[in-house]
Amino acid sequence: MQSGVNMTVFFEESPDVKAVLPKKFLPDYKSFCWYSPNAELLCLPAVYMVGIPKCGTTDIYNKLTWHPQLAVPAYGKEHPYWNRRRLGRPTGFNNPKIIEKQGFREHLKAFDIAKQDDPHNAIFMDGTPSLAWDLVGWETRYPSLSSPPYTNANLLHTVSPGAKIIMMLRDPVKRLYSDYVYFTAGRSAEEQMMRTPLSFHDD
Numbered sequence: 001m002q003s004g005v006n007m008t009v010f011f012e013e014s015p016d017v018k019a020v021l022p023k024k025f026l027p028d029y030k031s032f033c034w035y036s037p038n039a040e041l042l043c044l045p046a047v048y049m050v051g052i053p054k055c056g057t058t059d060i061y062n063k064l065t066w067h068p069q070l071a072v073p074a075y076g077k078e079h080p081y082w083n084r085r086r087l088g089r090p091t092g093f094n095n096p097k098i099i100e101k102q103g104f105r106e107h108l109k110a111f112d113i114a115k116q117d118d119p120h121n122a123i124f125m126d127g128t129p130s131l132a133w134d135l136v137g138w139e140t141r142y143p144s145l146s147s148p149p150y151t152n153a154n155l156l157h158t159v160s161p162g163a164k165i166i167m168m169l170r171d172p173v174k175r176l177y178s179d180y181v182y183f184t185a186g187r188s189a190e191e192q193m194m195r196t197p198l199s200f201h202d203d
Contacts, residue, residue: 005150005154006149006150007150007154007155007158009142009149009150010149010150010154010155010158013086013087013141014086014087014104016103016104016105017086017104017159020036020042020104020105020108021034021159022034022035028120029043029113029119029120030046030069030120030121030122030123031043031044031045031046031071031111031113031122031123031124032044032045032046032159032160032163033113041113041114042108042111043108043111043112043113043124044108044111044124044159044160044163045073045111045123045124045125045126045160045163046123046124046125046160046163046164047070047123047124047125047126047163047164047165047166048125048126048127048128048131048156048163048164048165048166049061049064049125049126049127049128049129049165049166049168050128050129050130050131050132050152050165050166050167050168051129051132051167051168051169052129052132052133052168052169052170052175053129053175053179053182054170054175054178054179054182055129055168055169055170055175056168056170057077057127057129057168058077058127060166060168061077061125061127062077064125065125068117068118069118069121069122069123070122070123070125071111071113071116071122071123071124071125072124072125073110073111073124073125073126074109074110074111074112075110077127077128078126078127078128078129078130079107079110079126079128080099080128080130080131080134081102081107081128082128082131082152082155082156082159083128083130083131083134083135083152084099084130084134085099085100085101085102085107086101086102086104086107087101087137087141088100088101088102089136089137111124129168131152131156132152132167134152135148135151135152153165
């Protein structure tokens with residue numbers, strides 16, 4: 001248990017996670033792996049790349065995976081299981097659409113270590129940027145609290161003790177403008193041509 005953080009709430013929210021997680025991981029695997037009671041080899045990532053949108057996480061993730069030991073999950077770079085699908089909650093601040101809830105065992109299917117060339121040395125890396133900041137919905141789940149009962153970092157280090165978290169940041173002004181250009185890409189061609197640093201302040 002992490003100092004000063006009570007993760008009881010997390011396990012109450014996700015009893016399927018508590019039921020499947022082992023007390024100890026296999027010491028001869030670089031990823032966090034264990035055998036289920038049915039002798040299934042299950043694994044979780046040992047590395048998480050997180051960050052703010054438009055900070056280059058995709059570019060760095062793709063370059064890191066050139067390393068022969070780094071393994072990409074079946075879902076690709078990112079999959080917001082821990083902060084969204086685990087609870088079946090809205091996709092984001094301005095999107096009320098509810099993401100379908102996903103069970104922990106289903107999530108684990110993305111980390112099939114046996115398919116790797118060198119299973120014992122393969123290191124799964126998750127690249128879900130929103131794990132750095134997205135805890136949307138905690139206010140309604142815990143109305144009596146003034147702050148979240150745990151952070152995503154607390155959560156990751158509870159399920160994968162000692163996992164490495166790579167945090168991607170960028171100059172905040174450049175990041176915000178890049179975010180503006182990216183998320184208004186669905187506008188007409190004429191509107192896109194008119195997007196400038198000055199128009200950013202008018203929108």
